[in-house]
Amino acid sequence: xxxxxxxxxxxxxxxxxxxxxxxxxxxxxxxxxxxxxxxxxxxxxxxxxxxxxxxxxxxxxxxxxxxxxxxxxxxxxxxxxxxxxxxxxxxxxxxxxxxxxxxxxxxxxxxxxxxxxxxxxxxxxxxxxxxxxxxxxxxxxxxxxxxxxxxxxxxxxxxxxxxxxxxxxxxxxxxxxxxxxxxxxxxxxxxxxxxxxxxxxxxxxxxxxxxxxxxxxxxxxxxxxxxxxxxxxxxxxxxxxxxxxxxxxxxxxxxxxxxxxxxxxxxxxxxxxxxxxxxxxxxxxxxxxxxxxxxxxxxxxxxxxxxxxxxxxxxxxxxxxxxxxxxxxxxxxxxxxxxxxxxxxxxxxxxxxxxxxxxxxxxxxxxxxxxxxxxxxxxxxxxxxxxxxxxxxxxxxxxxxxxxxxxxxxxxxxxxxxxxxxxxxxxxxxxxx
Amino acid sequence: xxxxxxxxxxxxxxxxxxxxxxxxxxxxxxxxxxxxxxxxxxxxxxxxxxxxxxxxxxxxxxxxxxxxxxxxxxxxxxxxxxxxxxxxxxxxxxxxxxxxxxxxxxxxxxxxxxxxxxxxxxxxxxxxxxxxxxxxxxxxxxxxxxxxxxxxxxxxxxxxxxxxxxxxxxxxxxxxxxxxxxxxxxxxxxxxxxxxxxxxxxxxxxxxxxxxxxxxxxxxxxxxxxxxxxxxxxxxxxxxxxxxxxxxxxxxxxxxxxxxxxxxxxxxxxxxxxxxxxxxxxxxxxxxxxxxxxxxxxxxxxxxxxxxxxxxxxxxxxxx
Ligand SMILES: [Zn+2]
Numbered sequence: 118x119x120x121x122x123x124x125x126x127x128x129x130x131x132x133x134x135x136x137x138x139x140x141x142x143x144x145x146x147x148x149x150x151x152x153x154x155x156x157x158x159x160x161x162x163x164x165x166x167x168x169x170x171x172x173x174x175x176x177x178x179x180x181x182x183x184x185x186x187x188x189x190x191x192x193x194x195x196x197x198x199x200x201x202x203x204x205x206x207x208x209x210x211x212x213x214x215x216x217x218x219x220x221x222x223x224x225x226x227x228x229x230x231x232x233x234x235x236x237x238x239x240x241x242x243x244x245x246x247x248x249x250x251x252x253x254x255x256x257x258x259x260x261x262x263x264x265x266x267x268x269x270x271x272x273x274x275x276x277x278x279x280x281x282x283x284x285x286x287x288x289x290x291x292x293x294x295x296x297x298x299x300x301x302x303x304x305x306x307x308x309x310x311x312x313x314x315x316x317x318x319x320x321x322x323x324x325x326x327x328x329x330x331x332x333x334x335x336x337x338x339x340x341x342x343x344x345x346x347x348x349x350x351x352x353x354x355x356x357x358x359x360x361x362x363x364x365x366x367x368x369x370x371x372x373x374x375x376x377x378x379x380x381x382x383x384x385x386x387x388x389x390x391x392x393x394x395x396x397x398x399x400x401x402x403x404x405x406x407x408x409x410x411x412x413x414x415x416x417x418x419x420x421x422x423x424x425x426x427x428x429x430x431x432x433x434x435x436x437x438x439x440x441x442x443x444x445x446x447x448x449x450x451x452x453x454x455x456x457x458x459x460x461x462x463x464x465x466x467x468x469x470x471x472x473x474x475x476x477x478x479x480x481x482x483x484x485x486x487x488x489x490x491x492x493x494x495x496x497x498x499x500x501x502x503x504x505x506x507x508x509x510x511x512x513x514x515x516x517x518x519x520x521x522x523x524x525x526x527x528x529x530x531x532x533x534x535x536x537x538x539x540x541x542x543x544x545x546x547x548x549x550x
Numbered sequence: 551x552x553x554x555x556x557x558x559x560x561x562x563x564x565x566x567x568x569x570x571x572x573x574x575x576x577x578x579x580x581x582x583x584x585x586x587x588x589x590x591x592x593x594x595x596x597x598x599x600x601x602x603x604x605x606x607x608x609x610x611x612x613x614x615x616x617x618x619x620x621x622x623x624x625x626x627x628x629x630x631x632x633x634x635x636x637x638x639x640x641x642x643x644x645x646x647x648x649x650x651x652x653x654x655x656x657x658x659x660x661x662x663x664x665x666x667x668x669x670x671x672x673x674x675x676x677x678x679x680x681x682x683x684x685x686x687x688x689x690x691x692x693x694x695x696x697x698x699x700x701x702x703x704x705x706x707x708x709x710x711x712x713x714x715x716x717x718x719x720x721x722x723x724x725x726x727x728x729x730x731x732x733x734x735x736x737x738x739x740x741x742x743x744x745x746x747x748x749x750x751x752x753x754x755x756x757x758x759x760x761x762x763x764x765x766x767x768x769x770x771x772x773x774x775x776x777x778x779x780x781x782x783x784x785x786x787x788x789x790x791x792x793x794x795x796x797x798x799x800x801x802x803x804x805x806x807x808x809x810x811x812x813x814x815x816x817x818x819x820x821x822x823x824x825x826x827x828x829x830x831x832x833x834x835x836x837x838x839x840x841x842x843x844x845x846x847x848x849x850x851x852x853x854x855x856x857x858x859x860x861x862x863x864x865x866x867x868x869x870x
Contacts, residue, residue: 153584162583163623169580193577200575212574213593214625219570219601227600227625241580276628283624284659329736329779338741339697340733374859381852382771402769402812442848448729448771450691472852 135483138491139521142510143181145491146172149503150186158503165211166201169194170237171507177244177532178510178522195247198238203230206256207296210234229274232264232283236292239299243535248542254300258311261296264289269318286335287326290319291348294355295529299539302549303357309548316356320369323349327371330448331379343383343446343459346376350466354528359466373467381472383444383460388452388485388497441485442477454486454493454505457512465515465527479518482509557588557615558595563608569594570601589619600629605636614647621655627664634668641672649681653688662694666701675706679713690721691730700737714738726763732772736779748786756780757790761798768802768813778819796823805836814846821856831860 149172161168173194176182183191201208207230209215216228235257242249265271266281271293273283283289293314301308325337326349332341333349353359353369360367365374443452444460457478464470485497486509492501493509513519515527523532539545558564571594574582592615599609613630616623634644645668652661669675679702685695708714715738721731739756740746747753757780760773781790802816811817817837824834835857842853 150580153582156584156586158581158583159585159589160620161622162585162589162620165581165583172581190578194580196577197575197579200573200579210624212579213572213623214597215573216597216601217570217573219597221601224601224603227629229625231624273624277632282628284663328733329783330775335697338700338733338737340693340730342693378852381849384848386848402767439848447691448775449727450729472849472855474848474851477848 135480137483137513137519137521138487139179141489141491142506143176143179143185143491145501145506146175146179146181147185150176154503162213163211164233165213166198166208166231166234166237166241167210168503169197170240171503173241173244174531175507175510177535178514178525180521180523182244191245195242195245198241198245198247199251201234201238202251202253203228203260206230206253206258206260207232208235208238226277229276229282230260232271232273232289232292232296236295236299239296240529240531240535243299243539244531246535246538249544252300255309255311257296258300258309261293262312262314264293265314265319269315269320269322271319284335285322287323287333287345287348287352290322291352291355294319294352298355298529302545304549316358317368320353320356320358323353323369324371327376331372331375331377333376340447341379343444343456343463346380347459347463347466350376350463351528351530354466362468377464377467377469377472380460380464380467380469382448383446383456384442384473384478385445385452386439386442387445388441388443388481439474439477441481442474443481443485444478451496452481453495454482454512455495455508457482458508458515461512461516462527462530470516473516475516475518478516479513482513482518556591558591558612564595567595567598567602570597572597586619588615592616592619596626600625605633607637609633610637610639617651621651621658622660624660627660631664631667635671641668644668645672645677649684652681652685656685656689656692657694659694662698666698669702670705675702675708678702679708679717683717686721690725690728693730696730696734699734700741703738703741709738709742722763726767727770727772729772729775732776736776740783747784748788750788753780753784753788753790764802764813768816771815774813774815774819792823792826795819799823803837803840805833805840808836808840808844811840811845814841817841817845825856825860828861834860 149168154168158168173182176185186194198208201212203209204220205225209228210231210233214228216224220228239249239252242252260275263275263279264273264281266285268285270285271289272281272285273289274281276282294316297314297316301313305313307313323333326333326335326339326345328334328339328341330341332343333346334341335345350359350370353367356369358367358369360370360373366372370376443454444456445452446456446459461470461473461475461478464473482493486493486495486499486505488494488501490501492503492506494501495505499505510522511525511530514522514525517524523534525531526533526536529536558567559569569591572590592612596612596616599606599612610630610633613626613633616626617630620626633639634641645665648661648665648668652665655661669678682695682699685692689695703709703714715735718731718735718738721728722735725731739752757777760776760780763770763773764777777795781792781795784790799816799820802813803811803820805820817840821834821837821841824830824837838853838857838860842850842857846853
């Protein structure tokens with residue numbers, strides 16, 4: 118028996134064509150590759166390897182890296198990546214900390230290798246089809262063990278007296294497990310004479326960071342967050358600890374269905390900051406405060422308060438359309454381009470992209486945040502930035518929403534082509550079997 | 551090349567320092583940034599003083615200069631705190647300075663880590679709660695600030711009677727949808743140990759608080775998640791059963807009155823309650839259909855999936 122009279126008031130499938138402007142995206146990213154980034158990026162100078170990664174990875178997803186660069190240029194990019202390699206293993210986040218010939222035992226703590234810098238360097242080398250021949254693999258694996266804390270979490274750098282610096286959050290855990298996977302695959306025990314990190318302890322960190330509402334946060338009791346949830350799940354994926362099909366739990370994840378429920382709850386039709394401001398100081402449910410429940414809250418939960426009236430006035434009384442659906446990163450926040458990746462890729466890791474509404478998300482990305490000059494902004498109407506421009510492309514790719522993009526690997530966050538290149542490298546085949 | 555700005559290279563005070571320029575390699579660098587001249591110069595001097603391990607007032611000022619241009623620089627903060635401790639600088643003065651920086655660069659992690667280091671060394675949280683309120687005036691959901699606040703609670707034992715619960719309640723009075731505040735409440739109430747989940751009085755108070763918030767705004771997901779978290783995690787004498795919320799969920803979503811549902815989250819909870827008993831599976835399916843078609847069509851595919859998991863609904867597991 119099925120439900121009684123249910124009116125199907127919201128056909129999600131609307132005949133609607135959104136246009137992916139590939140030439141504009143290519144142009145945007147070639148400008149990033151071949152000319153100086155504007156001065157506003159100075160505040161992210163310490164993450165230059167990340168900006169470089171976005172640029173190469175985006176052009177690769179667009180299948181436009183090789184056609185627009187010469188082999189000599191690509192060789193120079195590879196050289197620049199190696200320039201960031203640290204003498205004691207790993208890579209710097211940017212050349213700006215390099216003390217060069219002045220570096221010594223006393224001052225080297227100010228010029229450390231960086232977990233994110235190292236992960237992005239490996240991703241770039243794979244995209245550029247380098248053979249990793251100049252990577253000091255053994256030193257890197259040795260250093261990686263030193264960035265892990267006794268509780269299992271990873272930091273960003275090793276500081277004074279071996280102290281692990283940087284947050285405890287799963288971003289570093291994810292990238293550390295990624296570095297391990299690049300060099301060791303899923304091998305256990307010693308590789309190149311270096312013992313493994315304590316992967317089980319990291320998996321335990323992920324497990325205890327699950328929140329009461331089903332998401333994952335940076336640490337126990339912190340608020341569930343889309344970015345941390347992705348990093349945690351992808352770390353489990355690197356470690357081979359995601360639940361197997363048909364299982365609801367694993368060493369790293371206590372209740373997959375709960376996490377899936379949290380992930381699909383991130384879909385929202387609340388797309389603009391203005392929409393959200395209406396909730397401030399207003400406790401009532403109105404269509405202004407509850408776009409996701411547009412069909413019924415309008416006249417019902419509404420209480421006759423001043424704030425309620427203010428947010429109710431001038432609002433359309435008809436239903437909000439579900440043509441545009443984005444993802445937010447936390448409960449009761451507005452949609453943001455990057456969470457289409459963080460949440461979409463999380464669902465992909467759990468093989469559940471089909472439980473979301475991918476097509477309305479495509480409309481959201483292409484109609485609302487894709488920018489006329491190419492790239493994507495954070496929210497509707499924002500100018501593009503490298504971070505959202507790359508993650509917009511990555512989201513479209515991971516959810517299979519754009520034929521003009523190469524498929525992306527949901528765990529590694531680079532094209533499956535680049536992963537295939539890595540898998541074929543002789544040293545990797547030899548070492549990892 | 552630095553004649554024009556020359557904040558450092560023309561200064562008498564810095565005459566003894568030979569700046570170290572950035573080495574971007576001989577070829578085409580990636581992610582090259584159009585740096586300001588000020589930044590290029592200051593960074594060259596920073597590398598030089600770092601190379602000398604210089605612990606001085608002028609080096610402290612230089613770190614401030616860099617932080618204002620690149621607050622995400624991960625070692626300049628570590629260098630700065632080493633100088634502060636090495637020169638026995640005033641830590642309260644550092645907090646005052648940090649306040650202006652935190653208000654200016656809201657999305658920066660390093661600032662909060664540094665604050666953590668300084669406040670820990672000060673061994674006092676005087677003024678901290680007030681400053682956090684100031685931060686919340688700018689953004690009530692700033693993740694760094696809430697994370698720092700959790701550390702503060704633990705470090706200075708602010709669990710009870712120190713204004714924390716009151717602060718959360720006043721934030722929720724202004725915006726009952728602030729999920730960060732709900733999460734902080736959960737931390738305050740249950741963050742001290744597993745035994746909190748067995749405290750009947752505590753759990754009853756939390757259920758009542760969440761129910762009251764739901765009555766204000768039934769479509770607000772935060773208190774519904776809070777209640778479902780309580781159902782999952784309470785135990786012993788305080789254990790709550792899913793079924794005991796049937797009456798409450800029905801206040802907002804009744805299958806006898808499917809046109810007057812006032813909360814999709816109530817309908818979701820009802821579906822879960824009904825799914826527990828095989829005999830109620832048909833009703834659970836009804837609730838899930840209502841969600842898919844009428845009350846939460848954004849997640850249509852998800853509700854269909856949930857329906858496929860129902861026992862005795864024909865398509866158990868096969869349809870998924
Ligand atoms: Zn974003």
